[in-house]
Amino acid sequence: MTNRIGVVGGDGIGPEVISEGLKVIHASGVNLEVVEACNQLNPKIEGTKEIGDSIASHL
Secondary structure, eight states: OOEEEEEOOOSTTHHHHHHHHHHHHHHHTOOEEEEEGGGTSOTTOOSHHHHHHHHHHHO
């Protein structure tokens, strides 16, 4: 079974942290499909509801 997760790198060091975290997840052998929502979202969106709704539409 493959699980799907949405990833938002954000700004600052966020993209670096997410990138390294994904390396760990992939190395662990966990079967995940990763949807990098930051590619579909404007990183300046404020408010978790708007971000959450946008991510949910991609998952």
